[in-house]
Amino acid sequence: MTFPFSARALSLAACAGAALALPLVLSCAPAAAAGEAALGRRIAKANCARCHAIGKTGESANPKAPPFRVVAVKYRGEDLEEAFAEGIMVGHRAPEMPEFEFSPRQIEALTAYLGRLRGK
Numbered sequence: 001m002t003f004p005f006s007a008r009a010l011s012l013a014a015c016a017g018a019a020l021a022l023p024l025v026l027s028c029a030p031a032a033a034a035g036e037a038a039l040g041r042r043i044a045k046a047n048c049a050r051c052h053a054i055g056k057t058g059e060s061a062n063p064k065a066p067p068f069r070v071v072a073v074k075y076r077g078e079d080l081e082e083a084f085a086e087g088i089m090v091g092h093r094a095p096e097m098p099e100f101e102f103s104p105r106q107i108e109a110l111t112a113y114l115g116r117l118r119g120k
Ligand code: HEC
Pocket: 043, 044, 047, 048, 049, 050, 051, 052, 062, 064, 065, 066, 071, 074, 083, 084, 087, 088, 091, 092, 093, 094, 095, 096, 097, 098, 100, 110
């Protein structure tokens, strides 16, 4: 059975907490990928959620905007990163979708988050 609050999320929370408490903690390497995805989720929540469903369930607020879990399945791996980067940069076909300019780091984070939606 799957449960939304996975052990990984908990260890990530613990890791983030530790990182806050101890800025000099060298690394939370096992949680690095998870941290990336968590950053991606925050970016998505702040910038994309008003149109796209960004979680594992739920409908998009804008019915024309595909839920991110659909986008995640449609594109894989580097395809996703590329499509994402391009999509975000050009605002693609949707006139109502604003242009976003993210750093490669932010795009990586978004991609990591999308990857998570595929259950990986
Ligand atoms: C104002 C509404 C709006 C916001 C905000 C928005 N989008 Fe979109 N987005 C859309 C619509 C509508 C579509 C579908 C039409 C299209 O592909 O042009 C879309 C399509 C996409 C696609 C392409 C999906 C495909 O099948 O090719 C991606 C990727 C995407 N959005 C990513 C994002 C990301 C990442 C953000 C936040 C940084 C975001 N969008 C914010 C409205 C929005």
